[in-house]
Amino acid sequence: xxxxxxxxxxPLRSMAxxxxxxxxxxxxxxxxxxxxxxxxxxxxxxxxxxxxDILTGVAVAFPRSPMVTAEIAWELAEATGGRFRLGLGTxxxxxxTRRYGSDFxxxxxxxxxxxxxxxxxxxxxxGDEPLAVDGEFYHLDLLPAxxxxxxxxxxxxxxxxxxxxxxxxxMAGEVADGVHVHPLNHPTYxxxxxIPNLNEGATKAGRSAEDLEIxxxxxxxxxxxxxxxxxxFARMQVAFYGSTPNYAFIFEQxxxxxxxxxxxxxxxxxxxxxxAAEVSDELLDHFVxxxxxxxxxxxxxxxxxxxxTRVVSYFGGLDWTNDPSALNAWADVARGxxxx
Numbered sequence: 053x054x055x056x057x058x059x060x061x062x063p064l065r066s067m068a069x070x071x072x073x074x075x076x077x078x079x080x081x082x083x084x085x086x087x088x089x090x091x092x093x094x095x096x097x098x099x100x101x102x103x104x105d106i107l108t109g110v111a112v113a114f115p116r117s118p119m120v121t122a123e124i125a126w127e128l129a130e131a132t133g134g135r136f137r138l139g140l141g142t143x144x145x146x147x148x149t150r151r152y153g154s155d156f157x158x159x160x161x162x163x164x165x166x167x168x169x170x171x172x173x174x175x176x177x178x179g180d181e182p183l184a185v186d187g188e189f190y191h192l193d194l195l196p197a198x199x200x201x202x203x204x205x206x207x208x209x210x211x212x213x214x215x216x217x218x219x220x221x222x223m224a225g226e227v228a229d230g231v232h233v234h235p236l237n238h239p240t241y242x243x244x245x246x247i248p249n250l251n252e253g254a255t256k257a258g259r260s261a262e263d264l265e266i267x268x269x270x271x272x273x274x275x276x277x278x279x280x281x282x283x284x285f286a287r288m289q290v291a292f293y294g295s296t297p298n299y300a301f302i303f304e305q306x307x308x309x310x311x312x313x314x315x316x317x318x319x320x321x322x323x324x325x326x327x328a329a330e331v332s333d334e335l336l337d338h339f340v341x342x343x344x345x346x347x348x349x350x351x352x353x354x355x356x357x358x359x360x361t362r363v364v365s366y367f368g369g370l371d372w373t374n375d376p377s378a379l380n381a382w383a384d385v386a387r388g389x390x391x392x
Contacts, residue, residue, distance in 0.1 A: 053353065054080035054362040055389040057379065058109060058269060059369030061089025068101035070372055077379040078386035081105025081135075083267070083364050086112055092124050099131040106132055109267065109364070110141035110214045110232050114162065115152035118169040118190055125170070125209040126177060126201050134206035137265070139232050140166065141214035155189075162189050164223050167211050171227075174208040177201055212265060217298060218249045225253025230265030235366055236293040237268060238338040240305050242359040268360035271340040272367065274348060277381070282367060284328070286340050289366075291327040295319050308335050345381065349388025363389065 057079045059070055067084075074082050081104055084091045091111040098106050106128070113121065121138070128136040142148070142163050148156040155162075165187045176183035176195050179202075185192040210229035215221045216236075224231040233246060250261040271286040273279055294303060300312035311330060318326035343351050356363050371378040 053389055055386050056081040056083050056362055056364045057368035058083040058364050058366050060085050060087055061094055064097040067094040067097040071098035071102035071104055073379045075102040075104040077383045080390055081107055083107045083109035085109055095128055105135045107137040108139040110139040112143045113140040113166050114148050115154045118166050122170045122173040129206050129209040130204040137210045137212055139212045160220055164227055165189050167227050178203045221246055221249035222253035225250040226257045233268045235269040236299055236302055241302050266360050267362045269364040269366045272365050273340050273342045274345045276344050287331045287336050288328045290331045290339050291315050306338055348385045352389050353392055
């Protein structure tokens with residue numbers, strides 16, 4: 053199992069320093085999210101600063117054409133010597149249409165076609181076949197030699213997709229190289245929803261879920277370092293993510309029916325504290341890994357072995373922004389997970 057650390061967008065010089073600190077601490081990779089800053093420039097800064105896996109987790113697909121994303125991923129794969137993984141997601145309609153001014157209709161099939169188009173583009177970059185993408189959403193058939201980056205010495209960058217519901221998980225299993233599981237996850241959801249649907253999609257494509265990278269963010273709370281603060285932050289994140297109606301089933305799998313409705317009622321009145329209060333300690337414990345640092349590696353392995361190939365410390369990047377020396381404290385945990 054690999055053990056990564058997540059970060060949001062950072063100033064580029066800070067991203068380089070973060071990657072170096074993560075490498076020194078023994079993390080397998082850094083997972084870069086996309087929000088107010090692009091994921092890709094940060095990945096470029098990290099790629100030139102540290103020999104560590106670099107993943108977008110995730111970059112927003114639809115505002116960029118598959119060709120633009122393919123060119124960026126190609127360059128990052130080359131710059132990292134094959135240590136870059138491209139994670140893509142749909143985002144939500146409001147952001148795609150109102151913030152990016154892009155199309156969102158049929159997001160699942162659109163993302164599937166996007167992944168297939170990128171794979172065709174990679175083959176065209178290598179000269180294996182002419183560019184010929186003629187789908188429902190994308191039509192690409194022009195790639196003169198002077199506009200192609202040409203082959204690189206590393207394998208094609210793997211493409212992972214963000215997926216929550218069964219259809220998207222089956223799609224990931226069928227066409228992608230891996231899946232970014234949503235931070236709102238627990239072992240029951242992984243066992244009953246993620247793995248079976250990945251397997252179904254992979255079987256359709258003549259392969260196994262064992263061929264896939266399963267990337268799982270984790271709310272990890274060391275009880276010897278400001279436990280209350282991190283638990284409260286995890287509680288707020290569970291409430292925030294759990295306000296999405298399509299995610300209600302994740303609570304229902306645990307027997308906490310109606311949780312999303314209650315969170316949304318609080319949300320409508322802008323009661324942030326009330327939203328968090330709907331996540332009881334009993335419910336929160338399903339979403340966090342808690343223990344002394346000396347025991348965290350064993351707890352992570354016990355929770356995720358057989359369910360994840362990469363576990364991502366959700367809070368690690370935030371911890372680093374508050375204290376750049378913070379990642380040092382994770383060295384024993386990282387070694388314990390990656391070399392049990």
